[in-house]
Amino acid sequence: MSYVDGFLCPVPNGNKDAYLKSAKVAAEVFKENGALAVMENWGDDVPDGKVTDFKRAVQASADEVVVFSWVVWPDKATRDAGWAKMMDDTRMKNMDMPFDGKRMIYGGFANIFEG
Secondary structure: OOEEEEEEEEEEHHHHHHHHHHHHHHHHHHHHOOOOEEEEEEOOOOOOOOOOOHHHHOOOOOOEEEEEEEEEEOOHHHHHHHHHHHOOOHHHHOOOOOOOHHHOEEEEEEOOOOO
16 A cells, blocks of 8 residues: 655745745655655645644744645555655755745555545
């Protein structure tokens, strides 16, 4: 089954174009290293929760939008090998991050169902 990397980050509203530019470069690198698909999603209907929510999870301020992204890999082995190569890729090393990377949440997820 496939393997998915998920990302959640707060991006300043004014940095949408810069974010999209960096996301397109990153997607190219992901796909060159075995990713099947890369999805970038700009928060549009992200409600406030009673206990927690996407905004609080990344400490988004009033002038930031939560971006939800994921990368689909054929399997974890391909993902692990891809990430190892990407860490040495100059495009990734030299990328300007248009958001506070310290507040990004990310993780790898094993697929248990696909409908």
